[in-house]
Amino acid sequence: MHHLSKLAVIGAALLLALSAAGGPPQPATSKSPSAARAEFLPAMPHPAISQPSTGQPAAVPRAVRKPVVGHTAAATAAPTPAQQLARLTLAQRVGQLFMVAATATGADANTMSDLTRYHVGNVYLAGRSRAGSAATAAVVRRMTATVSAATSGGIRLAVATDQEGGFVQVLGGPGFSTIPTALSQGTLTTAALQANARVWGSQLRAAGLTMNLAPVLDTVPSRQFAPRNAPIGFFGREYGFTPQAVSAHGGAFAAGMRQAGIAPVVKHFPGLGRVTLNTDTTGNVKDTVTTRTDPYLLPFRTAIQAGARWVMVSSAYYTRIDAGHIAPFSPLIMRTMLRSDLHFTGVVLSDDLCNAAQLAPWALGTRATSYIHAGGTMLLCANPRAIPAMYTAVLQLAQHNPAFAAEVNAAALKVLTVKAGH
Template sequence: MPTAGRQRGTAALLCLLTALATACSSSSPSSPRAETTTPNSAPAPETPGPEDRVDDVLTGLDRRSQVAQLFVAGVPLDDLASGDAIAQAGVGGLFMAGRSELPATDLAAIAARWQSLSPGPDLWVAVDQEGGAVQALRGPGFEPLPSALAQGVLPPPELAALAETMGASLASAGISLDLAPVADVVPPGTEAANEPIGSFDRQYGGTAEAVATAAGTVVDGLDRSGVTATLKHFPGLGLVDANTDTTADVTDPVTGPDDPQVTLFAELADSPADPFVMVSSATYPRIDPDEQAAFSPAVVTRLLREQLGFEGVVISDDLGNARAVQDVPPGDRAVRFLAAGGTLVLTVDPALVPEMIDAVLARDAADQSFAATVDEAVRTALLAKEGAGLLPG
């Protein structure tokens, strides 16, 4: 559909051509050419860019509404009606948690209802759709997906087609964000001991090169279908022996900041598809001996953003129900993640969102430096929505 600027430019051009044609037909060859002048016309207004559209949205949001954009809240797939109230709270997104056999058409209707209830920009509607053991949506409209390990050995054209088909099925259900693919590297022979990833065949291969190739193909395939991908779990869960969802004090004593399983995230994130990066809640002593990754400025800001150059959305792993974060008060989880350089707080437990927002607002009011960090996170979050077509205009 032509823009207003293009329509005005076309109209002006037609008027000018008409005037020139009339002048030519009314003059005789023997008549001296009359000098004509055209009135100065104002240049057509420039089409608003992404930053302009973000500015427009920000002017319509009070501070609490801005901060709410930094939260993605879980909604159980067996109780999707409970998402209505969360959508009305103006959060940035909703995460369909669990497993479902509902048809894609039913999910699309629910997602559309959530969008209509949201008082702010359109919501991210997210899901875990990896394949194999981690395929949240299995009803009509969703093909059975092989595990990531099986996907990783497919010829690239087949994997690209599979990823695009997976993305198309998600988009048809109103889902705009897939919390996939896993970009963790599990060394061959250690799969059974790697509880969160290798034991479920969630890895695309046993080397950084293999994972980068396959996961990159999935990112691009999802993008071609209009779904944003999420690279997880930075700086990697391929060398741990416990699951942060169910275990406290999960530690990876091996991974360092320059290891290939870390730097591959930069390679994958440097994509026109603009994938998100999810940060784990394990601890990496060779990077930061004191803080879990999700709460670590050394991991999120100095490594991911500064050393590896990632400027996009950093989303947390679950900061709601995960056992790894239960020793930290909920409000502090959100504050510390954002202070570390994160963008979107994911909490599977939606009941924690008000407490988390209150904590962020309290710190925001008391700490000018933190307030500037929140400003940057809100802008990053909204720019991602603009790129995904979730902002008005």
């Protein structure tokens, strides 16, 4: 994911209406708001295909909570998600489709503006913090305090972070265990891992978080290939080297998180375990192996059958599935594979669509509208400064195109439904 770029260094007016004639636009390298004035779906570049070149946890708490992803105030008669949607303005509905980064040690002015001016309804803590649980809770409270009828219709924030373990652990310090790599977690029994994950999830819950952008369900094919697998195997983010091992241990991690009241996000569909480049730091990353019925989809299928409500989609090309589109712009991957083949009914969350090198060919606004139109539900953005252009593109297209507005409304209802714990 987006945060690994640092580790890799170490180791129409706005958008033309859909009914307008003409072909799709060419990718643009400009990331300014004006550059977002493009057609609805981007044309895809066709460069040559690249070749694959602990601490001990505390006792498990007894309380088990069903994840309710948004911070919600107690109510005698809580409105249904459909009733919540009806009360939101279009601008507020669009805001529910974004998840923006906030520095784990304290949200900056850009993030706070995104939450208030642009109605963003979801945030994730990024970077690294060793300040501990109490300090993290204060950071979360500052952001949740921005919620009002004007900003989000009273729909509270979903607050996430990346707490996988090993190299990918955002939160540390007093109140947070040091979590081993997923590869190390995979050596535990599934019962022990689930118990540990429940403790780790309880620590997140105590700090005010509602989600964890984990577990990784990508399967790296072998220990020998792992060092060449830039995004996953190189960092020990895999639970093992077979789909069965990844499914069992990734599922145990997810179950423990759910028991703690934290919603797990399984990633990166349909898999990054067989690529050799990292979409955070490199463009034109292609998986030339995975198919629509690939055995390596097993961990995702099993997680969905077990009740996963959040799936993060990768940003790679999958040439044997949809060679013309990267995954976040592919209806075949998000609508057909996830929704129809795997019967997923939850939120489809993107990987970072703002800073990742893989997305550089497309203007910010085009990235956002293309993702929603292709079947994405919520867009993750690692750069708070990019939100205005992306948000404006989605809002203005929804204002002028009824078909796209219907897609926005459907996505917003999905977000509200899952955030409410349904």
